[in-house]
Amino acid sequence: MAGSRLSSEEVIAKLIEMGFENSSAVQAVKKVGPLFNDAVEYILNGSCGDCGGAPSNSEYSTSNRKALGKRTLSSAALGQMRQSSILNHFQYTGTPKRSRNNNVPDISISSSEILARPIDDVKASITRVDCGNLKTVPEDLQVCFREEADTGLDWEQRANNLLQKHFGYSSVKSFQKEALAAWLAHQDCLVLAATGSGKSLCFQIPALLTGKVVIVISPLISLMHDQCLKLSRYGISACFLGSGQPDSGVEQKAMRGILIKPLQGLAESRGIALFAIDEVHCVSKWGHDFRPDYRRLSVLRENFNARNLQFLKFDIPLMALTATATIQVREDILESLNMSKETKIVITSFFRPNLRFLVTLSPAFHSCSFAYGEFCGESPHKDWEMSGLAETIDASSTAEKRLALLQEPLEEGPTIIYVPTRKETLSIANYLCDYGVKAAAYNASLSKSHLRQVHKEFHDNMLEVVVATVAFGMGIDKLNVRRIHYGWPQSLEAYYQEAGRAGRDGKLAECILYANLSRIPSLLPSKRSEDQTKQAYKMLSDCFRYGMNTSCCRAKRLVEYFGEDFSYEKCLLCDVCVDGPPKVENLKEEADILMQIIAAHHGQSCYLDGSYDDTYSDSKSPRLMQKPNLRMFVSKLREQSQKFCEKDQLWWRGLARVIEGKGYIREGDDKIHVQIKFPQMTRLGLEFLEFERDQPFYVYPEADMILSMNKCKSYSTFADWGKGWADPEIRHQRLEKRRLNREPRKPRMRKSRKGKPDTRTARGRITAKLSKLK
Numbered sequence: 001m002a003g004s005r006l007s008s009e010e011v012i013a014k015l016i017e018m019g020f021e022n023s024s025a026v027q028a029v030k031k032v033g034p035l036f037n038d039a040v041e042y043i044l045n046g047s048c049g050d051c052g053g054a055p056s057n058s059e060y061s062t063s064n065r066k067a068l069g070k071r072t073l074s075s076a077a078l079g080q081m082r083q084s085s086i087l088n089h090f091q092y093t094g095t096p097k098r099s100r101n102n103n104v105p106d107i108s109i110s111s112s113e114i115l116a117r118p119i120d121d122v123k124a125s126i127t128r129v130d131c132g133n134l135k136t137v138p139e140d141l142q143v144c145f146r147e148e149a150d151t152g153l154d155w156e157q158r159a160n161n162l163l164q165k166h167f168g169y170s171s172v173k174s175f176q177k178e179a180l181a182a183w184l185a186h187q188d189c190l191v192l193a194a195t196g197s198g199k200s201l202c203f204q205i206p207a208l209l210t211g212k213v214v215i216v217i218s219p220l221i222s223l224m225h226d227q228c229l230k231l232s233r234y235g236i237s238a239c240f241l242g243s244g245q246p247d248s249g250v251e252q253k254a255m256r257g258i259l260i261k262p263l264q265g266l267a268e269s270r271g272i273a274l275f276a277i278d279e280v281h282c283v284s285k286w287g288h289d290f291r292p293d294y295r296r297l298s299v300l301r302e303n304f305n306a307r308n309l310q311f312l313k314f315d316i317p318l319m320a321l322t323a324t325a326t327i328q329v330r331e332d333i334l335e336s337l338n339m340s341k342e343t344k345i346v347i348t349s350f351f352r353p354n355l356r357f358l359v360t361l362s363p364a365f366h367s368c369s370f371a372y373g374e375f376c377g378e379s380p381h382k383d384w385e386m387s388g389l390a391e392t393i394d395a396s397s398t399a400e401k402r403l404a405l406l407q408e409p410l411e412e413g414p415t416i417i418y419v420p421t422r423k424e425t426l427s428i429a430n431y432l433c434d435y436g437v438k439a440a441a442y443n444a445s446l447s448k449s450h451l452r453q454v455h456k457e458f459h460d461n462m463l464e465v466v467v468a469t470v471a472f473g474m475g476i477d478k479l480n481v482r483r484i485h486y487g488w489p490q491s492l493e494a495y496y497q498e499a500g501r502a503g504r505d506g507k508l509a510e511c512i513l514y515a516n517l518s519r520i521p522s523l524l525p526s527k528r529s530e531d532q533t534k535q536a537y538k539m540l541s542d543c544f545r546y547g548m549n550t551s552c553c554r555a556k557r558l559v560e561y562f563g564e565d566f567s568y569e570k571c572l573l574c575d576v577c578v579d580g581p582p583k584v585e586n587l588k589e590e591a592d593i594l595m596q597i598i599a600a601h602h603g604q605s606c607y608l609d610g611s612y613d614d615t616y617s618d619s620k621s622p623r624l625m626q627k628p629n630l631r632m633f634v635s636k637l638r639e640q641s642q643k644f645c646e647k648d649q650l651w652w653r654g655l656a657r658v659i660e661g662k663g664y665i666r667e668g669d670d671k672i673h674v675q676i677k678f679p680q681m682t683r684l685g686l687e688f689l690e691f692e693r694d695q696p697f698y699v700y701p702e703a704d705m706i707l708s709m710n711k712c713k714s715y716s717t718f719a720d721w722g723k724g725w726a727d728p729e730i731r732h733q734r735l736e737k738r739r740l741n742r743e744p745r746k747p748r749m750r751k752s753r754k755g756k757p758d759t760r761t762a763r764g765r766i767t768a769k770l771s772k773l774k
């Protein structure tokens, strides 16, 4: 097996990251040297004497003052986080052992087996439950249990008892029951349910019921930490297998085989109750967080069926779960995981009635004093009143409940600030720390020990704010989070996932999107194919439109995006529902002019009878002949008619989007743009111009249009620049603005040859000419 060029410490850290005990890791490295694969093999072969030693109790050292200061974890603390050794779960002996204290048996996996099946970088967390009250019938429990189910005995009651015992909840929810029923019937199952609805229990209960192992595939290390941490608190044994986030060949090699051969051994010896694929939208390239390795999980269906493994009576069921899958993504999941034709689809509403969605103009973070107050728990909307809402509430109990939520004060609780870049996690966390806020940064490039500690402190309510990238995005389950989103997310799926971290206790929580409304978002995932680029632009565009919307309930928009019919008229909580839409305006004149100018340029007859008004036609202009974009159309329009000068590019950009939304113009470029860029008229648009000349064109101004009209823009826009310098008042305003906004301009250094005039300046050239004349 190939060695690696890592230091001993790094190899030990990686082994610990995979879930091995510190002592085993140290011993293995001592024995085989800093060779990762050999060390894995050494431990798995059981050569290591004290593998799986119980972790001792020790507290973390904590420093809140500096988010990024060194956060060292004692190895004992690491052990505590890991809950139990991987070896506790990989018993490779013929006879299954089911004692509460897992004596670590020998494991015999050769290196060729380790490399036998390539699955790169997929992480699995393994949940195995000590049998608890079921331990008298451990071995055949699954069979007995299924017989009970077949004869109609009350498995649900058993599940409820276990739920009460381990988690303290009274009963399984109906969607959980459906998923469990599918599992009992050996069916594959796709569970689509809202964030925080309790999907994890669908795969945790099978482990509790059977005493067998449930293998959970998760896409994020943070999520695996989270699940293991929680399960250990409920007294349930769990551990994770994971490579570090930044890829390394060594880790991948180690991961490749671990998921197949040893698991088949595990299925034979201890029994595998279920394969759960959490956050399964990652399988789909149409999803927001596509992970190519997830696609290879189809090997589970191929390798763990009764045809291949004679000791199995039935195929081991697959359970795939997500809260954010559009219809296209769902189809892709079923196909790419090779799930059975009879797969049961369990679906609940994606609506989260206690989340209040808001979109606010982003502040320039570091220079804005309001940020501190907001991130420390003062809601920008805490003074909201109920004005006008009472009439809109219908008499149904759900609406009443939501109304009651609206009256609740926003409780104190930690905040997650999601930011688009790793750099921002650091700068914002530091900024908050400087204000005395207990904040920490979380992004995949930080050390694993730092990330683990942040996670732990977050769960222990020791941190007020975590500033994170998507690495902290999915699945994290903490009850009392209020959260904030800073900057445009890359998709509505990602946004809804991240929003889903908030209000998991069912109490009111705010999901505020601070967005720069005047800039079109452009941040895309770094690694992507051509197809994925198109898809990424499409998703960004949907997200941008969501932010610009001012008239439709935000929750409605979000759930409809996932293909659900929103069963309420509105959520009553979001900024649009509470503030109401802006005043509707008749923008017929503006819409007509813009469309006429577009139609004229493209030589499209504005009026189908050919009698179009060519006031704004300038199809001979060489500049416009090339590839006219919206900006050029607007500049032309504003040049030609003073009447529209007060509306700037930002405003027209918003109007163009509205007109596009009505289907009157369309993108004329092959590429997908976040905002319409090269507009062309559609047939519908031409008909509108021709037949609806006298019809009004009512529009709710969108966020950028409102922003444009509200901002002081007397001489601020680019298009105006260059006009009006002669006016002393205008000149004064511009200079003042430049002074406030910019660093003082550095004087340009001109090299001048001694004694000779510098001919690179006008003054110099004149002097040179004069001196020649002389």
Ligand SMILES: Nc1ncnc2c1ncn2[C@@H]1O[C@H](COP(=O)(O)OP(=O)(O)OP(=O)(O)O)[C@@H](O)[C@H]1O
Residues within 6 Å of the ligand: 167, 169, 170, 171, 172, 173, 176, 193, 194, 195, 196, 197, 198, 199, 200, 201, 322, 323, 474, 475, 476, 477, 500, 501, 504
């Ligand atoms: N039957 C139940 N009764 C009461 N609470 C429950 C029940 N099932 C789950 N919960 C609780 O709901 C919370 C959310 O559960 P979980 O983390 O499984 O959500 P999820 O659906 O996986 O969300 P996400 O999509 O964000 O990962 C947990 O704290 C869990 O304990």
Ligand SMILES: [Mg+2]
Residues within 6 Å of the ligand: 199, 200, 278, 475
């Ligand atoms: Mg989950």
